[in-house]
Amino acid sequence: MSGDAGVVEGPLQGYHHETYVVPLPGWTGEAEPVRWKCREPRPGLLWFDRRCFASEEELLRALQGRIEGIPDLIQAGSAGLQRFIEGETLGALFGSGGEIPSSLLGQIVSLFGQLARVKPDSLTAERTCTSVYRAAEGDTDGFLERLILFTEEEVYQRNMPDFKGLFYDLGLESASFGKLREQVSGLTSRPFHLLHADLHRENFVVDGAGRLWTIDWELAMFGDPLYDLATHLYLMRYPRDQERRMIERWREVVAPGGSDGWEKDLPKLLAFKRAQSVFTDVIRTALSLEGERTADTGVLARAGDRIRQVLSAATVPLGIGVPAPESVTAALGRWCEEQAKSAEVLAGAAVPGGA
Incomplete structure (x- = not known):
C-alpha cells in the first residue's frame, strides 16, 4: 500500500x-x-474485559462528528485503517500519579460530556453483548453484576485449569466473589450512555498543537456513567486535589441523573476495580514469569511485591488477607515449576516415541 x-x-x-x-x-x-x-x-x-461492539472501526465510524478527537478511518482495498495520531501519550508526558495540565484536563472533561450525549438507541454500530451480559436501561446494579459475572466466569473460572494452585495459595477462592457482591450492591439507578471504559494515560495522545486524542475504543459499552468515571480515576492515579476537581467537573457535564448517588456509589465502583485488578494482575504477572525456575535474580520476589500490592488494595472487597512476601514468592516459584514440567511433557509427547 x-x-x-x-x-x-x-x-x-x-x-x-x-x-x-x-x-x-x-x-x-x-x-x-x-x-x-x-x-x-x-x-x-487472554481478554480480561468484555467487548460489546462487533468492530472498533465500525464504532468509530458511527461516532464521527459526535465525539471529537478520535481517529479518522479509511478503507484501503480490503484493509480498514485508522489514522495514526502523531504525538505523545499522556503517560509519556505525565507519568502515573502526575498532575495533568488544566488545558488537557478540560479536554478529558469535554470527552465525558460528549459521551453522555450518545444514548443506547442513537448508535447504529453492531453490538455483540449477549443478554447474559447486558443490563436493562438504568439498572446499575444489574450492570455491575454482569461485570462481576464476566470476571468470575471468563477470567477466574476459565483460567482455573492453569492457575488453580496459584489462586489457592493466594487465597483467591470462589467465595471471594460472594464477598464482592455484598460489598458493592445497592447502587442508585442512573440513565445509561456510551462509555469508553478504558480511559487511562496511554489511551490519550497529545499532538503537536496540544490537542487530546482518544484511542483504543475496543472496550466501549453502554452502561452506568459513574463506572466510566470510576475506571478513569482508578487508572489515571490523579493527585488527590486533581481527582477531586475531575469529579466536580464530571458532574457538571454528565447527563441529567447521571451523577445521582455518586457519593455513595463511587467508592463501591472503585472497590470493584480494585477487586477486578487482582485476577487480571495475578494472571498477567504469572505469565510474565514463564521460563523462570528460581528466584536467584530476584525476578520472582519483585513479581511477588506487585501481587501483594494488588491483594492489599482488595482485601476488603474480596474479603481476603495478604500472604507474607516469602509465601507469595514461593507460590510463584511453584507455579513456574509446574508450567516448566507441563511444557516438558508436551514437548516429549510431540516427539515420535517420546514419553
Whole structure:
C-alpha cells in the first residue's frame, strides 16, 4: 500500500494487537503523507474485559462528528485503517500519579460530556453483548453484576485449569466473589450512555498543537456513567486535589441523573476495580514469569511485591488477607515449576516415541 516496505513501522508495542504504521501519500490531499494503523488481534490472547461492539472501526465510524478527537478511518482495498495520531501519550508526558495540565484536563472533561450525549438507541454500530451480559436501561446494579459475572466466569473460572494452585495459595477462592457482591450492591439507578471504559494515560495522545486524542475504543459499552468515571480515576492515579476537581467537573457535564448517588456509589465502583485488578494482575504477572525456575535474580520476589500490592488494595472487597512476601514468592516459584514440567511433557509427547 505504501509503495516502500522500508517506511513501514512495526510491529508496535502492544498486548492485544499486532500493529503496523503505514504512510500513504496522497490519500487525504494533505501536503505531508499521513500515517495509518494496520492491525490485527494477536491469536490466543487472554481478554480480561468484555467487548460489546462487533468492530472498533465500525464504532468509530458511527461516532464521527459526535465525539471529537478520535481517529479518522479509511478503507484501503480490503484493509480498514485508522489514522495514526502523531504525538505523545499522556503517560509519556505525565507519568502515573502526575498532575495533568488544566488545558488537557478540560479536554478529558469535554470527552465525558460528549459521551453522555450518545444514548443506547442513537448508535447504529453492531453490538455483540449477549443478554447474559447486558443490563436493562438504568439498572446499575444489574450492570455491575454482569461485570462481576464476566470476571468470575471468563477470567477466574476459565483460567482455573492453569492457575488453580496459584489462586489457592493466594487465597483467591470462589467465595471471594460472594464477598464482592455484598460489598458493592445497592447502587442508585442512573440513565445509561456510551462509555469508553478504558480511559487511562496511554489511551490519550497529545499532538503537536496540544490537542487530546482518544484511542483504543475496543472496550466501549453502554452502561452506568459513574463506572466510566470510576475506571478513569482508578487508572489515571490523579493527585488527590486533581481527582477531586475531575469529579466536580464530571458532574457538571454528565447527563441529567447521571451523577445521582455518586457519593455513595463511587467508592463501591472503585472497590470493584480494585477487586477486578487482582485476577487480571495475578494472571498477567504469572505469565510474565514463564521460563523462570528460581528466584536467584530476584525476578520472582519483585513479581511477588506487585501481587501483594494488588491483594492489599482488595482485601476488603474480596474479603481476603495478604500472604507474607516469602509465601507469595514461593507460590510463584511453584507455579513456574509446574508450567516448566507441563511444557516438558508436551514437548516429549510431540516427539515420535517420546514419553
